[in-house]
Amino acid sequence: xxxxxxxxxxxxxxxxxxxLLNEKCxxxxxxxxxxxxxxxxxxxxxxxxxxxxRFQKEGIIRETSVLGRRRxxxxxxxxKSILVEEYKRIMSLADDGYEYLxxxx
Amino acid sequence: MFGxxxxxxxxLITFAPYECAAIEEYLEEMALKGWxxxxxxxxxxxxxxxxxxAIKFSVDVFKNMKILEGEDSDSALEYRExxxxxxxxxxxxxxxxxxxxxxxxxxxxxxxxxxxKFNTIVNASISSVLGQFFLVIIFFLFIYEQLSLSLDYIxxxxxxxxxxxxxxxxxxIHFIDIVNFIIWAVKSKHRLKKSRTVLYNTYRSVKRKNMxxxxxxxxxxxxxxxxxxxxxxxxxxxxLIIGAICLGAVSLTGGILIKRYIKESNDSGRKKTAVIxxxxxxxxxxxxxxxxxxxxxxxxxxxxxxxxxxxxxxTLDDFGIKNSDDAEPLIIRKKSIAAxxxxxxxGSDDKSxxxxxxxxxxxxxxxxxxxxxxxxxxxxxxxxxxxDKFSLHQDEKVYSLYNGNxxxxxxxxxxxxxxxxxxxxxxxxxxxxxxxxxxxxLSH
Numbered sequence: 001x002x003x004x005x006x007x008x009x010x011x012x013x014x015x016x017x018x019x020l021l022n023e024k025c026x027x028x029x030x031x032x033x034x035x036x037x038x039x040x041x042x043x044x045x046x047x048x049x050x051x052x053x054r055f056q057k058e059g060i061i062r063e064t065s066v067l068g069r070r071r072x073x074x075x076x077x078x079x080k081s082i083l084v085e086e087y088k089r090i091m092s093l094a095d096d097g098y099e100y101l102x103x104x105x
Numbered sequence: 106m107f108g109x110x111x112x113x114x115x116x117l118i119t120f121a122p123y124e125c126a127a128i129e130e131y132l133e134e135m136a137l138k139g140w141x142x143x144x145x146x147x148x149x150x151x152x153x154x155x156x157x158x159a160i161k162f163s164v165d166v167f168k169n170m171k172i173l174e175g176e177d178s179d180s181a182l183e184y185r186e187x188x189x190x191x192x193x194x195x196x197x198x199x200x201x202x203x204x205x206x207x208x209x210x211x212x213x214x215x216x217x218x219x220x221x222k223f224n225t226i227v228n229a230s231i232s233s234v235l236g237q238f239f240l241v242i243i244f245f246l247f248i249y250e251q252l253s254l255s256l257d258y259i260x261x262x263x264x265x266x267x268x269x270x271x272x273x274x275x276x277x278i279h280f281i282d283i284v285n286f287i288i289w290a291v292k293s294k295h296r297l298k299k300s301r302t303v304l305y306n307t308y309r310s311v312k313r314k315n316m317x318x319x320x321x322x323x324x325x326x327x328x329x330x331x332x333x334x335x336x337x338x339x340x341x342x343x344x345l346i347i348g349a350i351c352l353g354a355v356s357l358t359g360g361i362l363i364k365r366y367i368k369e370s371n372d373s374g375r376k377k378t379a380v381i382x383x384x385x386x387x388x389x390x391x392x393x394x395x396x397x398x399x400x401x402x403x404x405x406x407x408x409x410x411x412x413x414x415x416x417x418x419x420t421l422d423d424f425g426i427k428n429s430d431d432a433e434p435l436i437i438r439k440k441s442i443a444a445x446x447x448x449x450x451x452g453s454d455d456k457s458x459x460x461x462x463x464x465x466x467x468x469x470x471x472x473x474x475x476x477x478x479x480x481x482x483x484x485x486x487x488x489x490x491x492x493d494k495f496s497l498h499q500d501e502k503v504y505s506l507y508n509g510n511x512x513x514x515x516x517x518x519x520x521x522x523x524x525x526x527x528x529x530x531x532x533x534x535x536x537x538x539x540x541x542x543x544x545x546x547l548s549h
Contacts, residue, residue, distance in 0.1 A: 012218065026183075027190040030213070044217035045187035046165050050225065051218075053169065069179070069186050 009086045012043045016051055017083045020075040023064050026052055029073075055079065113143065113153050118315055121282070122202060122229045123289055125164035126305035132204075134308070136160040142204065144197040163193055163205045165215045166229040170201040188215055201229045223293055223303050234286055237279040244276040256477045257463065260470055261439035261446045263332045264345060271325050278318065335442065344398075351395035359388035414440070415447050418462055418521070418542045424534075426456050443470050460523040475520055482506055482513065482522075495536060503536055512536060516543060 009017070012033065019032040029052070030043050043051075052073065055061040060079035064072045075083065120128050132142050137159060140152035165188075169180045185195045185203070192212040193205035205215065216222035248269055251259060259265045293303040333345075363381055370377060415438060421427070434451035444465035451458050463478075465471045482488060488504040495503055504513040512532055514521040521539060 010218070027187050030187075030191060042213045042217060044213050044215045045191040045193065046167075046184075046215035046225075047218045047221055049184050049187045050168070050221055069183050071183070 008089075009082070011037075011041050012047060013051060013055075014083070014086055014090075015041050016043065016048070016055070017060070017075055017079055020061055020073055020079070021083075023072050023074040025070045025072050027070065111154065113151060114140065115149050115151050117149050117319060118311075119148050119318065120311055120315075121233065121286065122166045122226045123286060124306045124311050125166065125202065125226070127308040127311040128164045128204075129162045130308040131311070132162040132164075132206075133160065136162075136206075142196050142206070145199045145204065147199070159210065161207045161210055161212060163188075163207070163215045165203050165205065166201050166225050167198075167203050168201065168225045168228050170198075191215070219303055220297055223297060227290055230286060230290075234283055237283050241276050241279050241283065244272050248272055248276070252477075256474060257446055257461065258439075260444045260465070260474065261441050261463075263335055263441045266441055266443060267325075267328050267332050270328070274321055274325065278321065348395050348398060351398070352392055355388055355391040355395060359384055415445050415462065415464055416546055417447065417449060418546065419449070419458065419460060419523075419539055421451050421456060421458050423538055423542070424458075426452075443467055444474070458523075460521060463520045463522075464518060465520075466518045471518065471520070475515060478513065478520060478522060479504075482511070486511075488513065491532070494533060495540060497540075505532055510535075514539060519543065 015033040015037050016029055018036055019029050024032060026048070027045075030045060030048050033041055033043050052061070056063065056073070059076055060082060061073045062076050064074050066072075118128075118131070135142070135152060136155070137157055139155055139157040141155040141160070142162075143151045143153045145151070167181060167184050169184070170178070181198075181203075188195065188203075188205055192207050192209050193215060194207065196204045196206055198204065216225070251269065259269055289306070296303055363384055366380060366384070367377065370380075372380070417436065420434065432453070434449060436450075437446075437448040439446050444463060444467070446464070447462040449458070449460050449462070463474060465474065479488065486506050488506055490502060491505045492502045497503070498517065500515075501517060502515040504515070505511075506513065510523075510532065512521075512523045512535060514523075514536065523535060523539070
């Protein structure tokens with residue numbers, strides 16, 4: 001069920017995975033998402049905490065180290081494959097849109 | 106001194122996880138009035154005085170909270186750290202509910218995913234809703250069973266009337282809560298599917314619910330106190346008070362012990378479960394003991410001393426039978442605001458008489474009792490209407506039961522069931538004697 005839900009990533013999920021291409025502490029991810037999306041996407045701390053737990057459970061990310069209450073994470077190969085798949089899907093959407101809308105753009 | 110603002114105050118308020126938005130609204134209103142939330146307890150919120158200002162609150166549900174790990178588990182602290190980084194300062198928690206505030210009115214909400222927030226709230230609510238459902242079922246079965254088995258005891262005892270009314274009210278309140286939650290969950294799920302905003306209860310509706318709960322509790326306490334005044338049975342009142350105090354003390358001590366143990370102990374989860382189970386079992390046993398002790402002390406033991414003003418309508422002496430062993434008849438008298446009853450037993454093995462004489466001038470209760478006793482008797486035997494053998498008023502009836510000498514008399518405001526007595530008299534003579542005595546009583 002959870003795997004099925006993750007087949008199409010939501011915007012926050014997509015940006016969290018992009019952020020975790022580099023090892024990062026959980027609490028810093030929200031800032032990174034904001035930066036990568038140029039302020040377009042914000043993730044609340046509750047939502048972020050919930051998603052990190054879910055990604056970890058699904059094997060999409062893994063914990064790399066724990067320093068006190070700070071836990072670091074990084075995306076797994078499986079997570080990367082999901083992210084790339086999602087990127088291709090979005091690009092395909094964009095290409096299709098461009099094909100039909102280029103006259104209007 | 107008059108006009109000086111207090112430093113702190115306490116407000117009674119209870120809420121469910123799906124009412125978190127209402128509590129945020131309430132806390133923001135209080136901050137504007139100069140009251141900042143200090144801490145929360147099971148049924149109240151404690152505020153401290155501040156300069157009135159706009160503060161943003163977030164009442165969130167932390168689904169990973171495990172009761173056995175205590176309030177400050179590693180996962181809870183980690184979660185609060187995420188919130189702190191986003192500009193939310195932790196105030197206090199109650200069960201899975203975490204309360205934060207932020208001075209920054211533009212702080213990012215703790216939950217930015219509506220579906221995730223909805224699922225978290227539903228998951229956090231399930232256990233308490235199931236608990237409420239279990240309570241409603243237990244209360245319903247208990248009330249139903251007691252009304253089926255001991256209606257005569259309930260309607261003739263003020264304390265029993267109040268106790269069962271309280272149970273019925275509590276059951277209804279919890280049932281309404283469950284229905285409200287289900288309606289909200291179904292509606293919200295539907296709205297989410299249509300990509301619409303989930304609507305959470307406003308503070309107005311939570312306030313209404315709390316006012317209703319407080320009013321009902323207040324009325325129940327008043328009624329309970331009134332019972333002590335109306336009943337005028339000091340021994341019974343004292344035993345009930347002692348029973349209630351024991352029950353309260355045991356529950357409170359048990360609750361405090363468990364809470365303190367969870368907070369302070371570093372034991373493993375399995376050991377914690379074992380210790381909590383043992384404390385809970387001891388508390389339950391002590392509670393049951395308190396209830397039984399109070400029930401024993403308030404039972405029929407005091408009934409002999411409780412003169413309900415009802416006359417004894419029939420004795421063995423009325424049939425010219427002398428009690429062979431000179432034993433005093435056993436008379437149990439009970440009287441409530443609704444009805445009164447005399448349970449009479451006299452005689453020994455060879456000659457005996459026993460009957461229940463129920464008096465009630467409230468038509469609804471009278472009819473309910475009549476139906477109850479007729480249906481109860483019909484379970485074991487058949488009733489034959491023998492009213493035409495006697496001169497009775499229009500609404501009066503006499504039934505003969507085919508399992509011995511039992512007779513049921515339905516008179517004006519009075520229902521008399523004469524049990525399987527052994528007095529060598531035929532039914533007609535017994536009924537005529539009763540009718541004559543009742544008529545004499547009325548003429549007096």
